[in-house]
Amino acid sequence: xxxxxxxxxxxxFIKKTKQDRLFFELSGKKRQHGIERFCHNxxxxxxxxxxxxxxxxxxxxxxxxxxxxxxVPESCYIIACQKELxxxxxxxxxxxxLVLGNGMAAIxxxxxxxxxxxxxxxxxxxxxxxxx
Numbered sequence: 001x002x003x004x005x006x007x008x009x010x011x012x013f014i015k016k017t018k019q020d021r022l023f024f025e026l027s028g029k030k031r032q033h034g035i036e037r038f039c040h041n042x043x044x045x046x047x048x049x050x051x052x053x054x055x056x057x058x059x060x061x062x063x064x065x066x067x068x069x070x071x072v073p074e075s076c077y078i079i080a081c082q083k084e085l086x087x088x089x090x091x092x093x094x095x096x097x098l099v100l101g102n103g104m105a106a107i108x109x110x111x112x113x114x115x116x117x118x119x120x121x122x123x124x125x126x127x128x129x130x131x132x
Contacts, residue, residue, distance in 0.1 A: 003027060005077045009109045012132045013050050026079070035081050038105035039119035042128060052113070052131040056124040060096055063115060066129055067092065070113050080106040101125075 010023045022045065025034030037045055053066055075089045081104035090098065092110060099106040099117055103125075108115040116128040 005109060006079065009079075009107070009114060013047055013114055013130045014045055015047050018045050031086075032081065035079060035086075035105055035107075038107065038116060039081075042105075042116060042118050042126070046116070046128065046130060050130040050132060051128055053129040054127065056126050058127040058129070059124075060100060063096060063100075063127070063129065064093070067113070067115075070131065071111065073111050077109045078106060079109065080104070082106075100127075 006026050007023060010019050010026070014022055022034055022037065025031060025037075058066075072092045074091065076092045076095045078085050078088045078090065078095055078099060080086045080088075080099060080102075082102060085098055085102075085106065088095075088098070092108070095108040096115070099108055099115075101120070102117075103120045105119050106117050112132050114128075114130045116130065118126045
């Protein structure tokens, strides 16, 4: 189940040239390295045509306002640098509460959209809302 969610995310939102390597990393011993790729070089990985919104001004209220236009499933999936958050299934609002502002890269995967937060190194971290 987990592998299928991650595989679907990679196929829908990651550049074709990066898909095999990222899926390999996420599914094995190099998982942490695969997640850390989203710390600073997110746009090198993601299919930029899938970016619906991005910036360091996407705060919780703004993300919730934007996401209302999408069908939000009961449970979303988290990929995160923090082991206690990684591979968790939680509601979207709970996922945002757990992930936003933690300082490290994290991805919230829902059916047709994903929210990515990059590593925070000064000010607000850069965030992306991807939609397919």
